[in-house]
Amino acid sequence: MTSAPARSARRKPVKLSRTHAPTDLPPVEWQRGLRRQFGREQSFSIENLGVDPFFSEFKVTNPTSKSSYRVAIRGLGPGGNFCSCPDYATNELGTCKHLEFVLAQLENKRGARAAFARGYHPPFSELYLRNQGQRSVHFRAGTDCPTKLKEVAARLFDQERDGLLPENRLGELDDFVGLVSKSGHELRAYDDALDFVAGRRDADRRAEKLARLFPRGAADPKLLRLLKTPLYPYQAEGALFAVRTGRALIGDDMGLGKTIQAVAATEILARHFGVSRVLVICPTSLKYQWQSEMARFTGRRDKRGARVIEGGRAQRQNDYALDDFCKITNYEKLQPDLELIAAWSPELVIVDEAQRIKNWNTVAARALKRIDSPYAIVLTGTPLENKLEELISIVQFVDQHRLGPTWRLLHEHQVKDENGRVTGYRGLDRIGETLAPVMIRRRKSEVLLQLPGRTDQNVLVPMTGPQIELHKENADNVATIVKRWRKTKFLSDKDQRRLTCALQNMRMSCNSTYLLDQESDHGVKTDELAALLDQLFAAPDAKAVVFSQWTRTHDIVIRRLQARGIGYVSFHGGVSSEKRPELVQRFRDDPACRVFLSTDAGSTGLNLQHASTLVNMDMPWNPAVLEQRIARVHRLGQVRPVQIINFIAKGTIEEGMLSVLAFKRSLSEGILDGGNSEVSLGGTRLNRFMKDVENVTGSMGNGEAITAAEEASQAVDTSEEGRLVDAGGPPVAQAGEATPMALGSASSDLPSDPWQALVQLGAQFIGTLAAANDSGPVVHPWIERDPVTGSQNLRIPLPSAETAGRLADVLSALATTLRGR
Structure with a gap:
């Protein structure tokens, strides 16, 4: 809908609603009208970068945001003009508020009517990109273009469609540009058009090279043995898909190994396509997990491996200056580190748990969109949780043009009532077809025969500042007692009690400060569990068993479950033997009951095989107890692959236990797994125990304290309204569980x-x-x-x-x- 300058001056246009489309306007014209309306209301500054007063390039600056964009004016109507802003790049309208602002300014200038009536006729020729319905390359011949070149252009470009270059003739463009260069005629080829052509060519070349490298595709032995850990065929298929696509979304169900697929794709890109700088963006709690798995899967352990970006600004600046193959950062650091990231210039960006940027208006989401890289892999088990807009937000980073403009997508797929409220969606199968070139998604049921019977995953999570203080206070007590034992080779009963108390407190602090003070709740594990369950329960029949030694961990887990409306049962030593079968039956038969919370009172004698995911909030250091837990779901009759997830606090006694297996072997049942807090050790048993304590506390590693802002960004509602009382009643002590007031917590x-x-x-x-x-x-x-x-x-x-x-x-x-x- 194009208005002449004189007409717009005589008649004030009707004010358009931003939420309700007029019945007499097609959606495209409504959206163009909105941008025209909004653009002419702005107080932007404008600077002419060229010579011609009308058909030129202009710099438009927003005085509020300080952002500037380049605007090229070639006429009044949509399609031929250009703006460098994100909206113009994706709205497929051929206009935007910046363009409309410039046109409004030009229309008021003397000679505007005559200039636009005369039209744009530069002496030079142009190769430019149009984004009107779909992206396409066009050629506009200049007034000085030689006749011979015009004849060649007429054969290559469709003159009846404004000089359109057909998709199947992109490969001939180089020869044409070379011919123009030899003729001496000026051809202006704009970056967006060249980038579009280069992207299409790169995709074709990758596909050809992958076919040569892995002629048998996902079944090729060279691909299946690419990493230190063998790939399953569906994982090999995902890695190939990501490389072939260049920018891909892997949306497999939780537990199918999205991480290893991304790592495999990274290795292919590094070995065969020259990628040497990889940026991994993930939640803070997963940074060390990514570092561990990059090393485990690829064997890269030196400076060519993965570096976790942490610490203050100065340290992060130094880290980005180092020559690493992979750097791992978290969402909260994207905005403050954008300049550092741009200077390092990653070639591949991996975005993990991408559902966390489903709201495109968040600071992290906007910052992510500004990171430029030729390759990208986005991982999420739940690409669409509640609203269609969430999927749009995630896909825009992968390919901002894939789903088309948001206004059109919502218009075509939203169902609204008479008041304009969204009541449902239609035609979602068409969205799936549109996404197929960039998204691969497999359900567990689709690859069931390929899956292993059981997979174990240790997830390293950071500690909060208050947790670290409690952990360090008790670690210092342990160090003092160990020093005394090293000197005298003797410990009094009092020191033995203090030692076991301090060790137990260290373990409890790894879950949350709530376990020790029953007031505060500083900790990451429970929020990570909540995020994991959100993904898992995207499958309507999924259930999970969650183990913790302490019922206080149940208390804080229950708050998260209630906030999400997730049904649960809580099984612990205070539940009478008469009620226990009822809890198991409810978990088995009630579709709304998704979580079975259990202490080690439920680690034996229970059949919970209707769940296939088991989460250990804390690890029992007696290996037999751990296997007893796992045997509740991984047992005869289990028809689905079982996933075991162990939350381990980074840089703590828990991580130390993982690296010193002898400690687990030497511990007698009960000493740290909830037995009597008053123990007496002597002779060689004490010597073995103390040596193991030394080894464990000396192998805790280093961790980064999660900031208060990062902790808040992951937390859910823990208000009084959001709390549930333990389903089994008030916490009662049991054999194999620490008492609610034990170890100085009360x-x-x-x-x-x-x-x-x-x-x-x-x-x-x-x-x-x-x-x-x-x-x-x-x-x-x-x-x-x-x-x-x-x-x-x-x-x-x-x-x-x-x-x-x-x-x-x-x-x-x-x-x-x-x-x-």
């Missing part, structure tokens, strides 16, 4: 003065004895009742190591005084 409120602390503990002890005499149900957390015999046991919590030390000193002084009397 004793942090003791007075700092040791005499007052001693008096307070005494009062608490007397109150506990009084509670034990009550005939009603157990309500005191220090008392446990055997569900079979009904007998009661008293389990007194230990205070913090510091308070315990002071109390021991007071009692020692008191004993000395009494002996003196």
Whole structure:
């Protein structure tokens, strides 16, 4: 819809609604009208970069955002003009607000009507790109173009379609450009047109080369053995697809190995297509996981391997200056590091957990879109969760033109009621067909026969600052005791108790600070679990078993489940034997019950094979206990591949346990897996134990504290309204589980003065004895009742190591005084 300058000056156009299309306007004209309307309302600045007052190139600057774009004016109508802004590149309207702003300014200039009526006739010829319905290359002959060149151009370009270069003749363009160059005639070939042609040629060359390299395709033995870990055929197919496409979306179900497919594609690009700089963008909690798997799959362990970008600005600047093959960063660092990333100039960008940028208006999503690279691989198990706009956001990074303009996609596929509210979608199969050239997606059911019976994955997650403080405080206590043992080769019973208390507290801090103070909830594991379940439960029949040694971990997991409306059961030592079959049956038969939360009370004797995913929030250091957990789902009768996911806190005692297997072998059951916190070791058993403690605490590695902003970006609603009470009732201690108030977690409120602390503990002890005499149900957390015999046991919590030390000193002084009397 084109208005002449005089007409627009005489009649003010009707104000268009941005949300409701007029019934008398086609959608294309409505969208063009909106941009014309909006552009003419702006107060941009304009600078003519050429000589001609009308048919020239202009610089348009937004004074608010400080962003500038290049605008080329060739006429009044859409199609022939150009703007370098993102909207013009994707809207397929041939115009944008910047173009309309410039046209409005030019229309008010003297001589505008005559100039536009005369038209644009430069002496030079132009090769340019149009994006009106679809992208296409066009040729416009200049007034000085030699007759012979015009004749050649007439045969190559479709003159009836404004000099269109047919798709099947892109390969002839080089010869034509060479002929023009020899003639001495000026031909202006614009970057967007050349990039479009180069992209098409590169795709053809990659396909030809891949066919030569792997003649048997995904079944080629050279491809299946490309990495240190053999690929399954469907994984080889995904890697080939990503390389052949150049910019691809791998949307396989969770558990099918999207990471290894991306790594395999990376190796192909590195070995055969010259890629030497790879940027991995992922959630903070997965950075070390990517570093570990890049090394494991490829064997790259030196500077040509993968470097995690961490620390302050200065450290990150130094890291980007280093000659690494792969750098791994997180979404939160994209915006502040854009200049560093641009200077390093990655050739391949891998985006993991891409559903986290489904909202294109977030800072991270906008920053990601500004990263330029010839190759890209986007990984997500849930490309579409709630709204069609989420899919658009993710696909735009892969190929901003693939789905076409958002306005047209929504117009064609959204179903609205009379009030304009979206009530559904139509024609989604057409979207799938449109995405097929850039997206590969397989369900587990499609590749079931290729999958292994069981896969184990250790997921390294970072700690928050408060977690690290608690972990370090207890690690320092362990170091002090180890130093004393190394010197004397002897530990008193008091030191042995302090040691096991500190080790247990270190482990608990790895899950969340809530396990120790029951007030705060600083930790990454539970939010990572929530994100994992969001992906897993995209399949309507998927269920998961989640193990933790502590019911307090259940408490914070339950908050996330409730916030998402996910049904669950909680199985622990406080659940009576009569109720246990009911919980198992509900998990098995109720489609709404998706999660089975269990302590190690459920690690034996239960059949949970209707789930195929098992998550260990914390690892039991007795290997037999770990295998007992896994045997609940990986057992005879399981018809689906089983995925085991272990959350490991980076740079902590948990990571140390992984690297020192002897420690797991030497630990007797109960010493760290929830047994009595008061233990007594002696002789060679103590020596073995202390040596293993030394090895483990010395092998914890280094971790990066997740910032408060990064923690908040991953967290979900944990308000009082979002909390659920444990389905099994209040936490009750059990054999094989730490008591709710054990190991000083509830004793942090003791007075700092040791005499007052001693008096307070005494009062608490007397109150506990009084509670034990009550005939009603157990309500005191220090008392446990055997569900079979009904007998009661008293389990007194230990205070913090510091308070315990002071109390021991007071009692020692008191004993000395009494002996003196």
